[in-house]
Amino acid sequence: MTRPSDEQRRQMLVDMVSARTQSRRMWNLQRQGQIGTMAPIDGHEAAIVGAVHTLDPSCDWVLPQYREPVALYRYGPEILEHVMLYNIGHPSGGHIPAPIRVLPHQISLATQIPHAVGLAWGLTLQDDPGVVLVFFGDGSSSEGDFYEAGNLAGVLGAPVIFLCVNNQWAISTPTHLQTAAESFAAKAAAFGFPGVQVDGNDVDAVFDAVHTARERALAGQGPTLIEATVYRLGPHTTADDPTRYVPVEDLEAARQRDPIARLRAELEASGLWDDTVHADVEAAAIADIDAAFEKAKSTPLEPDAMLDHCYSQDTQRLARQRAGMLSGLGDQDAGGRIS
Amino acid sequence: MTELNMLEAINECLHAEMARDDRVVVLGEDVARTGGVFRATDGLFEKFGENRIFDMPLAEGAIAGASVGLAIAGLVPVAEMQFLGFAYQAMHQIAGQVARLRYRTQSRFDPAITIRAPFGGGVRTPELHSDSLEGQLANVAGLKIVVPATAADAKGLLASSIRDPDPVVFLEPLRGYRGIRGEVPDGEHLVPLGSARTARPGTDAVVIAWSHQVELACRASDRLSEEGLSIRVLDLRSLVPLDLVAIAEAVDSCGRVVVTEESPQTGGFGGEVVATVVEESFWSLEAPVVRVSGFDVPYPVGMVEDSYVPDEDRIAAAVRRVLEVA
Numbered sequence: 001m002t003r004p005s006d007e008q009r010r011q012m013l014v015d016m017v018s019a020r021t022q023s024r025r026m027w028n029l030q031r032q033g034q035i036g037t038m039a040p041i042d043g044h045e046a047a048i049v050g051a052v053h054t055l056d057p058s059c060d061w062v063l064p065q066y067r068e069p070v071a072l073y074r075y076g077p078e079i080l081e082h083v084m085l086y087n088i089g090h091p092s093g094g095h096i097p098a099p100i101r102v103l104p105h106q107i108s109l110a111t112q113i114p115h116a117v118g119l120a121w122g123l124t125l126q127d128d129p130g131v132v133l134v135f136f137g138d139g140s141s142s143e144g145d146f147y148e149a150g151n152l153a154g155v156l157g158a159p160v161i162f163l164c165v166n167n168q169w170a171i172s173t174p175t176h177l178q179t180a181a182e183s184f185a186a187k188a189a190a191f192g193f194p195g196v197q198v199d200g201n202d203v204d205a206v207f208d209a210v211h212t213a214r215e216r217a218l219a220g221q222g223p224t225l226i227e228a229t230v231y232r233l234g235p236h237t238t239a240d241d242p243t244r245y246v247p248v249e250d251l252e253a254a255r256q257r258d259p260i261a262r263l264r265a266e267l268e269a270s271g272l273w274d275d276t277v278h279a280d281v282e283a284a285a286i287a288d289i290d291a292a293f294e295k296a297k298s299t300p301l302e303p304d305a306m307l308d309h310c311y312s313q314d315t316q317r318l319a320r321q322r323a324g325m326l327s328g329l330g331d332q333d334a335g336g337r338i339s
Numbered sequence: 340m341t342e343l344n345m346l347e348a349i350n351e352c353l354h355a356e357m358a359r360d361d362r363v364v365v366l367g368e369d370v371a372r373t374g375g376v377f378r379a380t381d382g383l384f385e386k387f388g389e390n391r392i393f394d395m396p397l398a399e400g401a402i403a404g405a406s407v408g409l410a411i412a413g414l415v416p417v418a419e420m421q422f423l424g425f426a427y428q429a430m431h432q433i434a435g436q437v438a439r440l441r442y443r444t445q446s447r448f449d450p451a452i453t454i455r456a457p458f459g460g461g462v463r464t465p466e467l468h469s470d471s472l473e474g475q476l477a478n479v480a481g482l483k484i485v486v487p488a489t490a491a492d493a494k495g496l497l498a499s500s501i502r503d504p505d506p507v508v509f510l511e512p513l514r515g516y517r518g519i520r521g522e523v524p525d526g527e528h529l530v531p532l533g534s535a536r537t538a539r540p541g542t543d544a545v546v547i548a549w550s551h552q553v554e555l556a557c558r559a560s561d562r563l564s565e566e567g568l569s570i571r572v573l574d575l576r577s578l579v580p581l582d583l584v585a586i587a588e589a590v591d592s593c594g595r596v597v598v599t600e601e602s603p604q605t606g607g608f609g610g611e612v613v614a615t616v617v618e619e620s621f622w623s624l625e626a627p628v629v630r631v632s633g634f635d636v637p638y639p640v641g642m643v644e645d646s647y648v649p650d651e652d653r654i655a656a657a658v659r660r661v662l663e664v665a
Contacts, residue, residue, distance in 0.1 A: 095445035103411070104443055108435050114401050115436070118408020118416075125364070125390055126412065145432075148401035155396055309446045310481050312504040315533065315580035 002211045003204055004053065010272050012053050012203050013263050016045035017278065018285035019071035020260060022080070025289050026070070026087065030238045034293075035087040039067045043201075043233035046259035047165045048072075050206030051133060051228075054214055059130035061101040061119055063112045067165075068105065068135050075102050080288060084296040091305050101130070110136055110143035113162065117153045120160040120217075131159040131217040133210070139170025141184050150225065154191035159217035161210060162188075162225040165200060167232035172245040188225035200228030201259040231257065343523045345487070346516040348494040349379050349455075353417070355527070356501045357387050360415060363501060365392040366402060367419030367455075376421060377457060377516055399425050403432035406452045407440055415451045417501055423458035423510065424467030424638075437506045438481030449504040450481075453497075459551050459601055460633075460648040461514045463641040469513065470638045471602035473549075476508050477578045477611065483507045483532060484578040488553035490521040492576060495530030503532060512551035519554060533580030537589070541571030544595035544658050547586065547612050549575040552599045552649060559654040570658055578608050586612070587619040594625035595661040599649050604632040626664035629657045 004012065023041040030038050041048070048071040052062060057075050064072065069086075072079045078100060086093025086104070094104035106112040116134035123130050140146060141164055153160050164184045168175055181187055188195025194216075198205040206228055213224035231254030235242045242251075267273035307314070307322050314322060343351065357363045365371075365380055371394040374381030383392045395402050399420055406416040420426045426433060433454065440450040460469040477484050485500050485507055487493040493511065500507035512519070538553050539560040546556040553574040560570040573589045575582065590596055596616055600609040613628050631649045639647050 092445055094443040095447055098447060108431065111404065111432060111436050114404025114432065115408040115411065117401070118405030119411050120408070121405065122409040122412025122414050125409075125414065128412070132408075145400055145404060148396075148398040149404065151396055151398065152401045152405060309442050309444075311483075312441070312446075312449070316583045317581060320583075 002208050004207045006270065006272060008053060008207075009203070009263065010267060012049050012207075013260070013267055013273060014281050015049045015053075015071060015073050016203070016260050016263065017281045018073065018288070019045050019049065021282045021285040022070050022289040025286060027238065029293065035084070036089055037238050038087055039237045040234035041067055041070055043230050043254065043259065044068075044165055044167060045071060046203040046263065047163070047200035047206055047228035047230050048135070050203040051163055051210040054207055054211040055131075055133060057101060059101070059128065060214070061103070061116075061130060061132045063103045063116045063119070063132065063134040064105045065109065065112065065135045065137060065140065066105045066107060069102075072102060075100055077288070080292045081295055084289070084292040085299060088293075088296050090296060090299055090301060091308070092299060110140040110145040112136070113140070113145050113149035114152065116160050117149045117156070117158050120153070120158040121156050124159060129218065131161060131214050133161045133163060135163050135165060137170065138164065138166040138168070138175050138178055138184055139173065140164075141187065142178055147190075150187070150191040153223040154193050157220065157222035160223045161213045161217060162223060163210065164225065164227045166227050166229045169232050169236065169246070171236045171240060172242075183227055185225055185227035191223070191225070193223045193225065195225040195227070197227045197229060200230035201257045201262060203259065203263050230259070233258070340522040341525055342520055343490045344517050344520045345490045345493045345511065346377060346379055348490040348523050349497055349511060350381055351523070352494045352497040353380060353383060354386065356417075356498055357383060357391060361391075362413065362415045363391070363417060364409060364414050365417045365419070366395050366406065368395055368397055368402075368421045370394060370419050375419065379455070379511070380419070399429035400432050403429040403437055403454065406454070407432070407436050407450070410440065410450050410452050411448050415501065417453045417455065420454060420456035422464075422468045423456040423472055424470040426454075426456060426472065427467075433476070433482070433508070434479045438479045441505065442481055450506045451504050452506045453500045453509055454507070455497075455509045455511060457511045457513045457516065459512045459514060460638060460644050461551070463644070464513070466640070467638075469644070471600065471633070473510060473578055474600075474602050474606055474608040474611070477608050481506065482579060485509045485532060485576070486549040486578060487511070487576065488515070488519070488538070488548075488550055488574045490519060491523045491528065492530055492536070494523050495528045496532065496576060498527070499529050499532050502529075507532075510550060514551050515554065519551075530576070532577045533582055535576055535582035535585035536574045537571065538574040539570065539572040541569040542593055543569045544597065544661050545571040545573055545589045545593040546597045546599060546654060546658065547573045547575065547589070548599045549578065550601075552601060555649065555651045556599060556654050559651040559658065562651065563655055563658060568658075568662070575612075581615065583615060583619060586615055590616050590620035591623040594623055595664070596624070596628045597631060597654065597657045597661055598628065599631040599654050599657070601633050601648055603635045604630060605635050607632055626661045629661050631657045
């Protein structure tokens with residue numbers, strides 16, 4: 001087993017606490033009407049942070065679904081800025097600048113999985129040493145894209161890590177209504193590569209599993225499917241009411257397995273963490289996200305920005321629409337000869 | 340100049356573009372070892388090898404989805420849908436992902452993806468091999484839709500499509516693969532996207548068409564010329580970008596307009612062309628515009644398909660109707 005160092009574990013807890021703190025801050029901003037729908041991270045922190053800490057940001061790519069970006073500090077502070085730009089609804093929210101090897105998060109579930117395979121394949125074709133880590137959930141594993149991408153990755157032997165964060169719920173649909181398979185990891189058998197299950201509340205176990213998968217990928221041994229089992233401790237998103245379907249006793253039991261409490265207790269026992277450190281990390285996280293929020297709000301927005309970046313150059317039609325919009329005359333400018 | 344059919348012109352272009360730019364990779368079902376079910380990709384595997392052209396598992400969504408990843412990696416994928424009707428199984432990737440990659444990343448990545456697909460009727464195929472989806476695809480912002488009608492344009496427009504930094508759906512008429520032949524410029528030949536072509540000159544009326552319907556419209560024009568009628572044929576060449584100026588110029592010159600297409604009438608791209616005619620050239624119109632199209636049913640089976648796909652008789656009849664208006 002590959003264990004993270006003490007310093008890595010301390011840094012992982014910093015990232016986990018920061019992510020939860022910032023996610024909760026975003027929840028409040030959404031409730032104040034200042035940002036759009038968001039998906040709280042509570043309960044997913046170890047699965048995300050443990051995985052990302054095995055990667056080399058200079059060569060490895062991350063393709064998130066929608067719950068992960070707030071926990072991708074390892075890829076730089078720009079990620080948080082773009083989380084906030086995205087959540088206030090700015091068109092630049094999806095522009096994570098080069099050379100950061102993170103794609104904007106994906107809303108149409110599982111569509112990012114074939115992208116990950118194509119990207120990993122493209123790296124191989126160009127002798128680029130990186131691997132691709134793609135996040136998705138238990139619900140996404142029912143989509144055709146998961147099967148098509150898994151099959152393709154197996155055929156190609158592409159350097160890609162499929163990380164299925166099984167949080168037990170696809171909005172309100174429990175896992176037994178999602179699959180009759182023994183596990184989500186078991187589905188890898190159909191693709192011809194290994195599938196492993198880890199306790200997603202155990203950051204060391206996640207780190208080890210993803211580290212092993214990365215080593216395999218770098219050695220040319222192909223993909224791995226990892227199922228990290230967690231429990232979604234909050235609602236699906238700000239638009240969800242889990243009291244309609246989550247059994248109270250299940251949620252209470254899951255809270256006893258909280259990934260942050262678990263790692264914090266271990267680090268405190270080793271003298272690597274205490275209440276003061278914890279409070280400092282939370283305060284810094286709040287300061288960072290508030291700064292990112294203010295920066296996002298002050299990011300310029302041209303009146304016709306929504307017409308940019310559809311094509312490399314406006315088509316004749318789009319150019320006329322832009323002219324019409326800017327002139328205030330209506331949907332079309334006078335290219336159409338109305339009189 | 341060399342006389343080629345459309346298939347040979349496409350094949351020549353693929354050879355040339357792969358030789359010109361080693362970022363160009365070809366992927367699709369049966370494209371490598373057998374050279375494609377129509378042989379459009381014949382010889383590429385032998386010439387460029389297994390790191391440039393790939394026989395893919397039978398999954399259209401993965402072909403389109405992997406193309407997104409390849410483009411992000413900096414490659415220039417040329418993907419084949421074996422038949423356009425099968426692209427329904429990739430539509431979530433084509434419309435939801437390929438088309439939006441530039442927009443959602445604000446041009447961090449160039450989605451320089453070309454999706455080639457044969458389409459259109461008249462060759463007695465099984466179900467879902469002949470469907471015309473160009474109208475549906477043209478309604479997806481971010482895609483370019485290219486529809487060549489001649490062998491020379493097949494070469495010149497495909498080269499432009501592959502080199503274009505935006506995603507292009509390049510539609511190849513099944514009936515034209517071997518049925519349309521013509522002189523094709525040797526060496527590099529580029530036809531810009533968004534520039535329509537006058538396939539037949541004329542002043543009495545204009546038939547606006549694309550892809551194989553251009554061939555049929557030209558036959559109708561030739562037949563009507565024997566009756567002393569001068570019928571222009573405008574070949575749009577690409578639906579997105581659409582050459583608004585050429586449409587206006589043709590309508591202003593002729594005053595009477597027929598639009599012909601193979602797809603079902605409701606929601607077909609022909610309606611967009613008619614709307615453009617009305618917006619650009621209402622005051623030049625001397626008669627109501629007439630549409631010729633498939634019918635509002637799924638593409639039918641072989642015994643009846645000749646009654647579905649507009650032919651030169653239906654196009655000629657439509658032209659006579661617009662000429663009847665005093």
